[in-house]
Amino acid sequence: MRKLVVLSGSGISAESGIKTFRDMGGLWEQYDVTEVASPQAWENNRQLVLDFYNQRRKQLFESEPNPAHYDLADLEKYFDLRIVTQNVDDLHERAGNSNVLHLHGELKKVRSTVDPTLIYEMDHWELKEGDICEKGSQLRPHIVWFGEPVDAIMEAAEVVSQADIFVVIGTSLSVYPAAGLLQYVSSSVPVYIIDPGSPEYQSSPSIHPIKEKASSGMKILKKKLLQEA
Structure with missing residues (x-):
């Protein structure tokens, strides 16, 4: 199975009614x-x-998962799927994704x-x-509060470096260190960026923007990936 790695941000949770600060x-x-x-x-x-x-x-x-979460979960049938998320919610897991790495912690956990x-x-x-x-x-x-280290970032970098396909969904790529993960993607790997705006990234032949919100963008991407699978 090809390795599909997804970096998700607040844009995917927004469609479930999760508000940012x-x-x-x-x-x-x-x-x-x-x-x-x-x-x-x-x-x-x-x-x-x-x-x-x-x-x-x-x-x-x-809140409940939305179609973008469920479409990602469905892709586990066809790909070795890893999700690296900036989000602190559990909507990926509730939709059925089994391999989720939370960079910034988890809201339903305390320590x-x-x-x-x-x-x-x-x-x-x-x-x-x-x-x-x-x-x-x-x-x-x-x-992970402001001023605290993002301990999971090196594990995330290792996951991203193994990707055969890399997807960015719901993030403007402006929040570091998560935004820096793009540099760990091999230059030969196709990168799909789902965002209705204009995320901050350097254009290259391997980058394929999908200027849609998370749910509509995921439908487009899922159809494309399954046609090529």
């Missing part, structure tokens, strides 16, 4: 993202950080503040002050 509006309009998503924020105003991620988690529990290897699944949306791990420390969102 800048889209959340309301209370959050008065805050900079680093005030709710950084180690400093956690130290300065823990309740604010908890409230922010509780709202995001509640939104995720109320110990004294032992980062103690990670727990959340089956409800609210994390509260006083929720502790087995070692007695406060639990925090299992999210």
Whole structure:
């Protein structure tokens, strides 16, 4: 089976109603993202950080995968498919994808503040002050915050370097280090970029833009890939 590697971003989740920080509006309009998503924020105003991620988690529990997620899952029948995602939701997994690498953490997981290897699944949306791990420390969102290292990036680079086909969907390729993954793709590998705008990439014969939203773009790409399979 040929190796199909997909880098996904917020654009694919947006069609499921998952809002980015800048889209959340309301209370959050008065805050900079680093005030709710950084180690400093956690130290300065823990309740604010908890409230922010509780709202995001509640939104995720109320959301469902969309056709783009399901089309990707269906491609596992025909390709050795790996997904590297910038998204912290679990919509790829819920659609049926079995091999997903989360660069920036997972919203439905929390971890110990004294032992980062103690990670727990959340089956409800609210994390509260006083929720502790087995070692007695406060639990925090299992999210890579601004100022923290993206530990999964080297694993992602290795996955991307093995691609026979590389797909970028729902990301403008402007968020680093994830955007730098494109440089690990072999020059002979076809690259399909699904985005309705104009992502930041250098044009080359191997890059094939599909200027559509995630769901419509995936239908086009899926048909093409299956015709060539």
